[in-house]
């Protein structure tokens with residue numbers, strides 16, 4: 734599996750944010766996208782997730798001899814971002830059940846509870862999200878992203894609001910993802926540069 738980005742450009746209303754960006758990411762590798770606020774990290778991740786269309790260039794995932802446009806690759810992608818909204822009136826477990834159903838997955842409650850334990854929410858799966866702290870909600874986003882065991886993991890500000898234990902969970906998830914496929918991290922936290930097999934610096 735590979736991710737190919739060729740001469741990518743993107744912007745908003747005639748303002749160019751990303752210009753002529755190119756790289757290839759191979760299975761097992763981690764790409765870290767760094768840069769100051771407003772340099773286009775989230776924009777790049779949204780394009781890789783198929784949530785935004787670039788103004789120029791080419792982006793595709795390659796598996797064997799098949800190519801997928803990001804917009805047709807949602808089943809391949811797990812996505813964690815601060816603006817990823819989950820249902821506050823549902824419990825953690827109910828959120829996972831709901832999104833598994835939406836994705837057409839059959840996953841037992843036992844497996845969902847294992848996933849909750851994996852992200853450190855084992856004791857809190859039946860609490861409503863309204864009662865979660867921001868770090869607990871961020872942990873649940875990881876469980877959500879991992880539901881379908883995606884070969885591509887896109888992490889925007891992966892450890893924002895997480896404590897040390899939460900950051901250790903993220904470290905474990907990234908290590909596991911190296912066995913499964915690709916990881917892309919957008920961050921301006923210098924501690925996260927250590928994950929990079931490939932580093933793309935945006936802005937200044």
Ligand SMILES: Nc1ncnc2c1ncn2[C@@H]1O[C@H](COP(=O)(O)OP(=O)(O)OP(=O)(O)O)[C@@H](O)[C@H]1O
Pocket residue numbers: 745750768769770771772773774775776777921
């Ligand atoms: N929907 C939008 N409409 C117009 N401009 C936008 C939109 N989204 C982002 N921008 C602009 O594009 C630029 C890049 O934003 P982006 O969120 O990709 O940067 P970032 O590097 O992720 O920033 P941060 O570190 O603050 O999260 C910024 O100048 C931002 O104001």
